[in-house]
Amino acid sequence: MKLIIDETRCKGCNLCTLVCPYSIFQEGTTPNRRGVVVPVLDRPERCTNCRLQKLYGRVLCGVCQMICPDQAIRWVDEKPYEPQKVVIEY
Amino acid sequence: MSGNPGSFQDWFRQDRLPHIYCTGCGNGTVINCTLKAVDSMGWTPEDTVFISGIGCSSRAPGYIVTDSLHTTHGRAIPFATGVKLSRPDLHVVVFTGDGDLAAIGGNHFIHACRRNIDLTVVCMNNYIYGMTGGQGSPCTPLGSVSTTTPYGCSEPPFDLSELAVAAGANHVARWTSYHVRELTRAVQDGLETPGFSLIEAVVQCPTGYGRKNKLREAQAMVDWMRDHAVLIKKWRRMEEEGTPLPPDRFPVGEFVRRSRPAMGVPK
Numbered sequence: 479m480k481l482i483i484d485e486t487r488c489k490g491c492n493l494c495t496l497v498c499p500y501s502i503f504q505e506g507t508t509p510n511r512r513g514v515v516v517p518v519l520d521r522p523e524r525c526t527n528c529r530l531q532k533l534y535g536r537v538l539c540g541v542c543q544m545i546c547p548d549q550a551i552r553w554v555d556e557k558p559y560e561p562q563k564v565v566i567e568y
Numbered sequence: 569m570s571g572n573p574g575s576f577q578d579w580f581r582q583d584r585l586p587h588i589y590c591t592g593c594g595n596g597t598v599i600n601c602t603l604k605a606v607d608s609m610g611w612t613p614e615d616t617v618f619i620s621g622i623g624c625s626s627r628a629p630g631y632i633v634t635d636s637l638h639t640t641h642g643r644a645i646p647f648a649t650g651v652k653l654s655r656p657d658l659h660v661v662v663f664t665g666d667g668d669l670a671a672i673g674g675n676h677f678i679h680a681c682r683r684n685i686d687l688t689v690v691c692m693n694n695y696i697y698g699m700t701g702g703q704g705s706p707c708t709p710l711g712s713v714s715t716t717t718p719y720g721c722s723e724p725p726f727d728l729s730e731l732a733v734a735a736g737a738n739h740v741a742r743w744t745s746y747h748v749r750e751l752t753r754a755v756q757d758g759l760e761t762p763g764f765s766l767i768e769a770v771v772q773c774p775t776g777y778g779r780k781n782k783l784r785e786a787q788a789m790v791d792w793m794r795d796h797a798v799l800i801k802k803w804r805r806m807e808e809e810g811t812p813l814p815p816d817r818f819p820v821g822e823f824v825r826r827s828r829p830a831m832g833v834p835k
Contacts, residue, residue, distance in 0.1 A: 487585060491592035491786040497746075544604065544748040547596025548586055549577065 479531050479553040481522040487550040490514040494542040494551060500524050503542065527553050576604040579613065584631050589624065592786025594745035594771030598692050599628050601748055601769075602661065605755035609659075616659045619648045621673060624699045624773075625665035625692035642673030645680045648687050649832075656686075656834040659759070666693040666707040670726050674706070681735035684763045686832040690755060691728060691766060694773035702776035710815070713780040728768050733824045738763030740823040744770040744793040747820065754822065763830030770797075770818070 481502070483494075494503040495517055502522055506515045522528060526538045531553065537543070543551045580603070589595050606616060613634040620626035620636070621644035629636030639647045644662050652660045669677050669691050680687065696714050697703040704714040704721055707728065711720040729742045739761040741754035751769055758765030772778065772789035783789040798806075800821030806813060 489586070489591040493592065493597075493786055493790060496787050496790060541748055544600050544752070545597050545745070546600070547589060547593055549580060549596065549600070550586075552577065 479528050480556045481519060481525050481528055481551070481553055483516055483519065484550040484552070485510055485512075485514075485516050487548045488514060488516045489548050490516060491547065492517055493545050493547065497541045497545050499539065499541075576600065576607040579603045579607060579632055579634070581631055581633055587631050588627060590773075590775040592772065592774045592789070593624070593698075594694070594769075594773070594790075595625055595628065595692050597745040597748060598625075598690060598751070598769045598771060599631065599663075601752040602663075602690050602755050603632065604752050605759060606659075606661065608752075608756060609759050611659055615657065616661065617648075617651055618661050618663060619644050619651065620663040621665075621668040622699075623665040623668045623697070624694070625663055626668060628663040642668055642671070642676065644668065645673060645676045645687070645689070649680065649683075649685050652685055652687060652832040656832050660687050661759070662687055662689045664689060664691050665698070666691060666695065666726075666728065667697045667705040670706040670728055670731075678731070678735045681732050681737040681764050681766070684736060684738055684828050684830045686762055686830050687764055688755070688758045689764070689766045690758075691768045692771045693728065693768050694771045694777060695725075696773060696777045698773050698776040702773075702780065712777070714777070715780075729766065729823050732764075732766040736764075736828060737766050737824070738828055738830060739765035739825045740768075741766075742768040742770065742818075742820050742823065744797055744820060745772060746790050746794045747797070750820075757822070757825070761825065762833045763828060770820075 503517045504520050506518045509515050616634045618629035618636040620629050622641040637647050644664050648660050648662045695708050697705050702715045704717040706726045708721045729740050732740045739758050743751040754767050758767050774786045778789045796817045797820040798817050800819045803819035
């Protein structure tokens with residue numbers, strides 16, 4: 479699972495930066511195309527939901543999703559990791 | 569439905585989002601919490617109705633996929649009573665604000681508590697009339713500045729939860745939009761309780777209220793709510809001990825849960 483912020487919905491209130499126990503959400507610096515300063519994710523793989531949600535079958539902490547007034551935070555499924563064969567050219 | 573993560577998001581009308589609320593408005597948080605509670609009850613959109621009056625908070629049912637009624641100012645509870653009495657099998661949830669519930673709909677509110685109709689009322693108390701430009705409401709705290717009280721509010725405010733307890737509601741709780749888990753739990757308790765239940769959610773309004781009261785940022789207002797909320801157990805203990813209750817703080821928690829005879833409960 480992967481944590482994402484929907485930039486079309488976020489209004490930049492930074493409430494997620496206040497509640498995350500791992501400080502994954504950091505205040506952004508540059509405004510996006512709509513002029514909203516969207517928070518940036520600092521190593522989002524630390525989020526318990528990204529790692530353990532499949533194991534437990536439910537949302538574990540999820541406070542950022544609950545407090546987000548604009549419904550902009552969610553987790554999406556990722557494709558499973560596929561090993562790639564490296565071809566070395568001489 | 570309740571098992572998969574974030575399934576309460578399915579209750580939103582995705583084509584209507586993003587909603588019209590200002591940046592940092594707490595109403596969206598309260599909608600999240602209410603929908604999560606409704607979702608974990610296992611109800612379907614076909615047997616749930618959301619009803620609202622007029623105001624910022626009352627825009628909420630427009631973003632939810634269920635059937636909804638957006639009614640006249642202050643008259644959400646009478647419409648909800650009508651829905652509940654004609655179709656007792658439906659689950660009725662009312663979204664309302666403090667100006668809607670306490671000012672113009674005050675009498676309807678008291679009598680709904682007295683009759684103990686099987687409704688769940690989620691009141692988003694943001695201390696002012698947000699939609700019309702920040703006028704003072706019956707819940708504006710003493711000394712707060714609003715558009716109609718430029719020198720500070722000089723009238724004591726309503727305590728909606730205590731009012732509902734005194735009027736006879738079956739379940740009354742108050743939380744803030746910072747306490748998302750507790751608020752979800754309280755809404756779920758209210759949905760489970762037969763009879764009238766009021767959940768007062770104190771929400772931040774950085775645009776209308778905070779801007780005039782030195783809490784311009786949404787984060788500052790959420791911090792203020794977190795620091796000024798006192799658990800009801802501690803509040804009652806302070807009352808018993810005779811400790812002077814700080815005037816700027818407010819109790820949060822479950823005020824009452826009882827089983828008075830209720831009206832409109834399906835047999």
